[in-house]
Amino acid sequence: MRxxxxxxxxxxxxxxxxxxxxxxxxxxxxxxxxxIRALYFHVTMWFGMILMLVVAVIYSVKFLKSNDLKHDDVxxxxxxxxxxxxxxxxxxxxxxxxxxWGDYWSGDPKQNASAIGLLMYFAxxxxxxxxxxxxxxxxxxxVYNIFAFAAFIPLIFVLPxxxxxxxxxxxxxxGFNAYDLDAKLRLVFYPAILAWTLLGAWxxxxxxxxxxxxxxxxxxxxxx
Amino acid sequence: MKKITLAILLLLxxxxxxxxxxxxxxxxxxxxxxxxxxxxRSEGKIYILVGIVxxxxxGLTAYVIHxxxxxSKLEKLISEK
Numbered sequence: 001m002r003x004x005x006x007x008x009x010x011x012x013x014x015x016x017x018x019x020x021x022x023x024x025x026x027x028x029x030x031x032x033x034x035x036i037r038a039l040y041f042h043v044t045m046w047f048g049m050i051l052m053l054v055v056a057v058i059y060s061v062k063f064l065k066s067n068d069l070k071h072d073d074v075x076x077x078x079x080x081x082x083x084x085x086x087x088x089x090x091x092x093x094x095x096x097x098x099x100x101w102g103d104y105w106s107g108d109p110k111q112n113a114s115a116i117g118l119l120m121y122f123a124x125x126x127x128x129x130x131x132x133x134x135x136x137x138x139x140x141x142x143v144y145n146i147f148a149f150a151a152f153i154p155l156i157f158v159l160p161x162x163x164x165x166x167x168x169x170x171x172x173x174x175g176f177n178a179y180d181l182d183a184k185l186r187l188v189f190y191p192a193i194l195a196w197t198l199l200g201a202w203x204x205x206x207x208x209x210x211x212x213x214x215x216x217x218x219x220x221x222x223x224x
Numbered sequence: 225m226k227k228i229t230l231a232i233l234l235l236l237x238x239x240x241x242x243x244x245x246x247x248x249x250x251x252x253x254x255x256x257x258x259x260x261x262x263x264x265r266s267e268g269k270i271y272i273l274v275g276i277v278x279x280x281x282x283g284l285t286a287y288v289i290h291x292x293x294x295x296s297k298l299e300k301l302i303s304e305k
Contacts, residue, residue: 022270206288206291210298
C-alpha cells in the first residue's frame with residue numbers, strides 16, 4: 001500500500017469516531033435525544049464534502065495553468081468523492097429530520113440549498129460525460145468546477161442564514177456551535193471531520209491511480 | 225498594526241454575539257427527564273450494536289485496502305514495462 005501512514009491514521013481516527021461517537025457521554029437534550037450523535041456522522045459528511053471540493057478547485061486551477069491531465073484526474077475524483085459524501089449527507093439528514101423535525105423534507109432553506117448544490121455537481125458529471133476530447137473536457141470541467149464551488153458556498157452557508165431555517169445556526173436558531181462549543185462533543189467532532197475527510201481522500205486517491213494506470217495502458221496500446 | 229487590532233476586536237465582538245446562543249451546560253448531561261438509550265446501556269446491548277458497526281467498518285476497510293493493493297500491483301506492472 002502506498003503512503004500507508006495516513007491510511008493507518010484514517011482507520012485509527014475512524015475507529016475512535018465510531019467508538020467515541022456511540023459510547024461517550026453526550027448532553028441529554030429534548031427532541032434530539034441520542035440522535036445528537038449524528039453530529040459525528042451527518043454533519044461531518046458536509047465538512048468532508050467541502051474540504052474535498054476545495055481540493056478539487058485547487059486542482060482545477062492547476063489544470064487550467066498547466067493543461068496537465070494529472071491535475072484533471074485529481075479534480076474529477078475528489079469531486080466524485082465529495083458528491084458521494086454530499087448524497088450520504090442529504091440522505092442521513094432526511095432520516096434525522098424525519099424524527100426530529102417531523103418530516104423527511106420540510107423545504108428548509110438549507111435542505112433546498114444543499115439539494116440545488118448537489119444538482120450543480122451532478123451537472124458537472126453530465127458536462128464531463130458529454131465531451132469526448134480530454135483536453136477540452138478538462139478545461140471546461142475545470143472552469144465549471146470553480147464556478148460551482150463559488151456558487152455552492154454562499155448557497156449553503158450564507159443564504160440559509162438570511163432567512164428562517166430549522167438547521168442550527170440559521171435564522172433565530174442556536175448554532176450547532178452552541179453544542180460543539182461543548183468540549184465533550186468537540187472531543188469526537190473534530191477528529192471525526194478529519195477521519196471522514198481522510199477516508200474520502202483515500203477513496204479518491206485510489207480512483208485517481210486507477211485513472212492514471214488506465215491512461216498508461218491506453219497509451220501503450222495506441223503507440224506500440 | 226492598527227488595522228490588525230481592529231480586525232481582532234471585530235472578530236471578538238462577533239464571538240461575543242455568538243454567546244447569546246443557548247449553550248450546553250453540565251446539567252444537560254444529567255438531565256434524566258430526557259429519554260436516551262439508557263436501557264440499551266444497562267442491558268449492555270449498545271455494545272452489541274457498536275460491535276456490529278465495527279464489523280461492518282472492518283469489512284469496508286479490508287475491501288478498500290485490498291483495492292489499494294490491487295492498484296499498487298498494476299502500477300508496478302506498468303512501470304516495469
